[in-house]
Amino acid sequence: EADIYQTPRYLVIGTGKKITLECSQTMGHDKMYWYQQDPGMELHLIHYSYGVNSTEKGDLSSESTVSRIRTEHFPLTLESARPSHTSQYLCASSESPGQGKTSGNTIYFGEGSWLTVV
Amino acid sequence: DQQVKQNSPSLRVQEGRISILNCDYTNSMFDYFLWYKKYPAEGPTFLISISSIKDKNEDGRFTVFLNKSAKHLSLHIVPSQPGDSAVYFCAASAGANSKLTFGKGITLSVRP
Known part of the structure; x- marks a missing residue:
């Protein structure tokens, strides 16, 4: 099981603001991912990284950006x-x-960040 | 086009009975399948997986069955407990380095 941490857990923010959702893992995993999920819907991959300085867009188009410096x-x-x-x-x-x-295809999730934009 | 389908949105089971959660897939290249459990306001937790070279994998109360010819897998929980009440996601991948494709999930409710 991976130790993976996300902050903030809950965020309510006004339209037009800039936000950064943090994610850190302590297991030294090469691969990292961001998924987006709405209630009752499947998880959609929006970004992934296979290592430092590697980032790719996922299956669902997103206006967000990611970085992988460490x-x-x-x-x-x-x-x-x-x-x-x-x-x-x-x-x-x-x-x-x-x-x-473990199998390289088994991914481990953080607890999630709930974002509400008002 | 959904490649991983969980057609039943919900399942209600009595405590102590068996819960059977079904999942169908369309991509014949999928060779690794996983089940995740998700409580509200938390991230999904990995439960159990199965490779396409097997047709069954068991871990405690959880057993996953794979029928490759029917492109169908199922998760059996025996005996079901109220703490099993959650959303269960089926996921699949094609190849050791490929990404996971998830279904929409099924909400399991276990009545005391």
Whole structure:
């Protein structure tokens, strides 16, 4: 099980504000992910990273951006929040194949950040 | 186009009975399948997984069955407990380095 931490857990912010959701993991996992989930819907991958200085867009288009300067840290930033960004954002990490004893496809999630934009 | 489908949005089961959660997939390249459990306001927790080279994997009260020909998998929880009440997500991947595709989830309610 990965130790992965997200802050803030809950955030209510006004339209147009810039926000950064923090995500850190202590397991040394190469891969990190950001998912977005609305109630009753599937998890949608919005960003992922396979290592330092590597970031890719996910399956769901998102106006957010990410960075991966350190292995353990994968913050997500919204430059100008809008009500349509209201959602739960889930950070996750996993090992690369051969990095450890678990399957590289098993990802471990943080507790999530609930963002409400008013 | 949903590649991982959980067609039943909810399931209610009596405590002590078996819970059977179903999942269907369309991508024949999927070779690794996982189940996650999610409580409200928390992140998903990994439960159990199965590789396509197996048809069954068991961990305590949780057993996952895979039927590759039918592109179907199921999660059995025996006996069900009230603490099992949560949303359960099925997920799948194709290849060791591929991303997971999730279903919409099914809400399990276990009545005392």
